[in-house]
Amino acid sequence: MSLREEKEIHIHNPKMLLFSICFVLMFSVMNGTMFNIAIPDIAESFNLLPSEVSWVMTGYIMIYSVGALVYGKLADTVSFKKLITFGLTVFTIGSLIGFIAPNYYFVLAARVIQAIGGSMMPAIAFIAPIRFFPNERGKILGIISSVMAFASGIGPILGGVIAGFLTWQYLFLTSALMIVTLPFLLKNLPDEETVSAKLDYLGAALVAVTISTTIIGITLAMTEVLWITIVAFVLAVVRMFTAKHPFIPPHLFKNRNYIVAIISSFLAVACLFGLMFTVPIMLRDVYDLTTMQIGLVMFPGAMSAALIGRKGGRLVDQIGARKVYMMSLGLLTTGFVIISSTVGLTPLIVSAMLVFPMMCFPLVQASGADILANMLPKHETGVGMGVFNLLNFVSGALSGAIVGVALDSFSPQDPFNWLAISGDSAVFSNVFLTFVGLVLTSFILFIFIYRERAHPAT
Template identity: 45%
Template sequence: MDSEQRKPLLNRKDKRNLTLLLCIILTFTVMNGTMFNVAIPDIAEEFNLLPSQVSWVMTGYILVFAIGSLMYGKLADLFPIKRLLTIGIILFASGATLGLFSPNYSVLLTARILQAMGGATIPALAFIIPARFMPEDRARVFGIVSATVAFASGLGPITGGLVGGAFNWRYLFILSILSLIAIPFLRKWLPNEERKKGTVDVLGALLIAGSITGLLVFVTTFNFIGLIGGFIAFCLFIWRVKTFHSPFIEPAMLKNKYYTATIATSFLGTSAMFGMIFVVPIMARTIYDLDTVQIGLLLFPGAMAAGLIGQYGGKLVQQKGSYPVLRLAFVMVIIGSMLISTFIGFPPYLMALCILVQYMAFPLIQSSTANLLTELVPANRTGVGIGMFNLMNFLSGAISSAVFGALLDLEHIRFQINPFASNGEFAIYSNLFIGLTLISAIALIMFTLVFRHRLVDNKAKANF
């Protein structure tokens, strides 16, 4: 058996240690993406910035992070994961150190981009490591990783509000610097791998990066130059895929209807989740007049519940399979969105319970989708296959935030779509959550229709 076919596996103790360590550094990374949201006003005040300027503290980070999640996925098919993670964490901590002492906005923006360049390795590889080194436990570990992402996304705003309020927004970078502690343990517990044969299509990578950049610039700033530039880059990328012998993304993968349907439904489901996380803080401030910490506490029960159910959800995927769990998750998003739409204006504790229902679906969508992708994608393309999954997740966050942000400007709307909602004064928020309900319903229908034959085949095999 050659080196490319050998799969270095982990013993039980190393699996447990590595999973725990991945969750810790993943928590730092995800929180780093959300806890700076609450610091934006303070940063703008310190450096005397306009809203359009300071927004790039988040936009630039998301942009590089999204592209990096795909790039590192592709690189993981060729280079040892241990090496990629080491480089990524060093870049992540270096950017944080630069941000901690940044004397001006330009240095701060450079620090955030450097952080994103390194931080993108962690969520990208956190889903690849179980698929490669823990195949028999991958569904369970996917559940734990997804639960960590959901929990950290809710913990980020609270941490940002507490640290930024008690000290200074610069101290938020210290949490990222602490990730350096993980390097020696990762190098000890991750198996050694050899450099695999193959080359990186650099031009193809640059073209796909350009198309994603153009799209994100358009959805975050509504600048049509970005949209045109992204479209041109995407057309050139398609040309590259058709003409180059080893393109960055294999066309056969994109022609697989099950793979593309899984990515598309995950995109829609995650859009609904990020849409909820984006709209709720604005709604809580407008309707309930909650401060930053109180808004974090409104989301916190859902984040805690997601963290708990994610671990159980991974075991459920392992026992029942990805298909029923993913469909259950979409049903939960539909119910949660409908409940929020109906009970807007009711006391915050009731709203927290409605949010909890939808929040619990997040790790189930992530873990079942990641597990399903490992079944659909050949082992030698797992990296880029899951890289596309991560990329679409980050794109869904950026796009849903931009779209719902624009819709929230229509505050004068009083027409209410939901017949069960009692307060027409909050119609715009109620209608937005009806929109999230429809998005989730479309994802559920699409997934069921595409996979119906595959589900029948699986049931026949099970009966046989």
């Protein structure tokens, strides 16, 4: 047990602390959804293929995923105030670089710097409820989920308006405004003692190499790079079992329920991120919509997620996270079937149908996080959440890279879904039908292998 867990932390104003965390979280989430909308504009500005421009999202998520676990581990020994000050400062620097970027390489560099700073947020958002609100964890996770859903609803339309009336560069400038939350967080976070941090830098580097080479190999179709992935993965596993303080503790994977939960979540979140990446490209290629019009088409679906977020959190407390999670996977499967069948119809119909898969985002998120928090002992929750977040973000990066390659390589005129329309929209219908299969796999895996404990871990 860490020093942090041996004494109770006193918070002067819990409501203001929660408000401050939610405020910075909202900016962090909007940073992702705004750039999803601008992907077609960025591709047009630099004459990029879908697989190349996907690095605006996948590159960010790649760094973000590893950073989320690093910050999660550091949160056990370094005060939240120091982590937040460093994270928000670095994120703002990256945003300003992106605003003045003269070419695509500077844009990618800016996104990497943003990710190094912004990956602090998962540690704050998911560990703070466990550390500072242990008796209201379910309620707080529901609030956080609804804030994330609200931000995802505001992000597309805000990104469309900013990039439509100005240019996509101003999205970076908008993201820089997140620095205004720093004084509020520093004022309301409790003072914590910083103890000596023991971080397995070699293990972290091996995990980072495994993730990055996997995405590079898929995105650039460089199979030789995947050999580096295999070697790095083997070395990471060896390091995990031999290091005194491993980057990822091996004992986590002795828990069958934990393994099932992270694999099931990996598949579901990959499809959700894939949806967010695919839809803007589809609306540009099939319907020739402007950036603002893309934001308007996606807005109803994103706002449905915002509206259902808080109710989903309450539902987790009322009927249990497992039931909500299975229900959300069933709804997500149905949503992908619907959108796969309606691609190619009018933008108004597509906009209405996007509501079904997009509203499942907060349900999957809130119930999945609560399942994980319940199954692990308290002293392992931080690192457990870190690995959970790591794999979820990696799933998003992989889905964007794989979808980008699929859109580059295939252009069928006849969709696999016999309900869908033939033509340029066929490839997108097939992508969404693939998501149906992945979510069904996630559902079957969870319902048949996961076993709910009679009592939560302590």
